[in-house]
Amino acid sequence: MLKSLYIQNYRCLDSLRIHQLKRVNLITGKNNTGKSSILEAMAIYASRGDRSVLFQILEDHGEYVPKSVDEYDKVDAFKLMSSFFTNRNIRYLENDTIIIGDIDYGEIAKHNDTLFIDNGISFRFIQYRRGENMSIREISDENDLNNPIERGVRVMYDTAFDFLELDFNLFKNSSQYSFDRFKDSQYVKTSDVARDENGVLFDKIALTDNEKYVIEALQIIEPKIERIAFIQDNPLAKLRVSKVKLKDSIGTVPLRSMGDGINRILTIILALINSKDGYLMIDEFENGLHHSVQAKLWEIIIKLSKELNVQVFVTTHSNDTIRSVRNALSEMSEEDRNDVSTIKLMRTHEDKLEALLYDYEQLDYVIEQDIEIR
Amino acid sequence: MSKTRIFIETGNKKTPEHNFIHYLLRTIFGDSFTTDVEIINVGGKDNLKNAANQFAENTNEGGKNLLIFDSDFTGIDNGGYEARKKFLEAKRLELKIEFEMFLFPNNKDDGEFETLLDKIVNKDLHQGYFNCFEAYENCIKSHTDDNGVQKYNTPNLKGKLHTLMTSVKLSKEERDVLGSGQWLFDNKDYWDLDHVELDPLKEFIRNNMAK
Incomplete structure (x- = not known):
């Protein structure tokens, strides 16, 4: 679990320090303050820079990503990678390193990004020459013309090192990459109502005690739900669909027919249970969820994240969501309250990013005073 | 435009203190003040920690914070002008927040909000x-x-x-809102918002508004 957060040079997050993180972190703030970028940065951190995660983010941003293998040789990997960096800067200096980690990591990495340190990841464009056995020698002198300069991205995380060659192979087959490095974390995006991978995620917990949490969460909206399964209705269709059995009724009902809210809950709860000992990121929590169900869902998230040791990062634009966290916590123990922080991101008049932290009492105060913090 | 946030000691807006500040601002600046001044009810000197983000947020946005609290009385609960001023200055450091401070009644003597009201109430008529x-x-x-x-x-x-x-004899409408702190501060039959005793407070507000 990260105790604090330092992000440098990642998209609009030129320099962000959040001095204290809790188990559950609700992030709010105006548009363009970088809420979603924090989730992306956390996904990159949690996956230790897995290319499939980078590729997914590029795809989500609508950056040019070829749809067929034949198109890959037209990819400008250099340009694609630059889109992760603040102002799309392509520079080779320590100051231009993307750093994601806790504050202790950030303070060290920003002065020396070649050290192996826990609790962080860094990316930097480097220039290099090929040595013998294709080894890579980083250079800072561009005047040596004996060998051609090549350029790539160096990734440092924990005690490991990765190197991304910026050619058309960079993201080739990325979508088929295994999610091994990201296996203990999940990223639920704004548009994720019923995710394709829900069936796979359910298989991982089927016939375990965790099934009961799924049912409990679905019962927030439909108390009659007793069981759920993922079924391949059509032998020609690859995807399986979720079906539920309702109390006192014969047959099953497709969950999709029961509205977006209950499907969003299923997506969130499956993602949470499959993030054991890892991280869960949820973008725009409120999407599809009526405010009346949110407090109950928060209660489950707060309790379950503790049981499964998951650190949760959630963004919202909604006052209802902020209120629902407070309402959930008002019925919970002091210990549970201390597990949750609300973080307001803002840009100062000098265009610096600041994070204001609200504990339960501070959150309660602003809500009682009708002060908007979203 | 930068905002001025005025932090007062009362806990909610349905109090005479909140309404008094509102009408005083109208007296000083006319109706136009509403867009760039915000009154925030802290809920007591011991609740400043919970309001700290509201100070920080406004400072970050380039605004100015004014804190208008009671001096209270020497010898009672660490009250009195000097002791309260020291207490609030220490809080300002502890919470790493910025504000200019005025303590009722006149930023030099012991007393409270009502001490000032007692000076400006229409004693001749009543x-x-x-x-x-x-x-x-x-x-x-x-x-x-x-x-x-x-x-x-x-x-x-x-x-x-x-x-x-x-x-006092009031209309039904006037009586209905008394409980919300609407003490008719704009009615000269009860209060004189042009009273000389209000000059230190008016001057403090004028001098410390966000530009």
Whole structure:
């Protein structure tokens, strides 16, 4: 679990320090303050820079990503990678390193990004020459013309090192990459109502005690739900669909027919249970969820994240969501309250990013005073 | 445009203190003040930690924070102008927040919000009421317990002003909002918002508004 957060040079997050993180972190703030970028940065951190995660983010941003293998040789990997960096800067200096980690990591990495340190990841464009056995020698002198300069991205995380060659192979087959490095974390995006991978995620917990949490969460909206399964209705269709059995009724009902809210809950709860000992990121929590169900869902998230040791990062634009966290916590123990922080991101008049932290009492105060913090 | 946030000690906006500041701002700046001044109810000096983000947020946005609290009285709960000023200065450091400070009644003497109200209330028009209230306080002052300790609090400024406002003849509409702290501060029959005793507070506000 990260105790604090330092992000440098990642998209609009030129320099962000959040001095204290809790188990559950609700992030709010105006548009363009970088809420979603924090989730992306956390996904990159949690996956230790897995290319499939980078590729997914590029795809989500609508950056040019070829749809067929034949198109890959037209990819400008250099340009694609630059889109992760603040102002799309392509520079080779320590100051231009993307750093994601806790504050202790950030303070060290920003002065020396070649050290192996826990609790962080860094990316930097480097220039290099090929040595013998294709080894890579980083250079800072561009005047040596004996060998051609090549350029790539160096990734440092924990005690490991990765190197991304910026050619058309960079993201080739990325979508088929295994999610091994990201296996203990999940990223639920704004548009994720019923995710394709829900069936796979359910298989991982089927016939375990965790099934009961799924049912409990679905019962927030439909108390009659007793069981759920993922079924391949059509032998020609690859995807399986979720079906539920309702109390006192014969047959099953497709969950999709029961509205977006209950499907969003299923997506969130499956993602949470499959993030054991890892991280869960949820973008725009409120999407599809009526405010009346949110407090109950928060209660489950707060309790379950503790049981499964998951650190949760959630963004919202909604006052209802902020209120629902407070309402959930008002019925919970002091210990549970201390597990949750609300973080307001803002840009100062000098265009610096600041994070204001609200504990339960501070959150309660602003809500009682009708002060908007979203 | 940068905002000025005025932090007052009361806990909610349905109080005479909140409404008084509102009408005072109208007296100073006219109706246009509403867009760039915000009154925030802190809920007591011991609740500043919970309001700290509201100070920080406004500072981050280039605004100015004014804190207008009671001096209270020396010897009671660390009160009195000097002690309260010190307490709030220490809080400012502890919470790493920025604000300019004014303590009721006049930023130099002990007292509270009602001490200032007592100076600006229309005593000429309600002389009879005040004479009666004085007689009442003199009467209850004489009641003591077995140890000779006074049984009732006197003077009771809050009670005096509250009783005045609930005793005067008002229309139904005026009476209905009394409980929301609407003490008719814009009505000269009760209050004089041009009174010289308000000059230090007006000057403080004028001098410290966000530009």
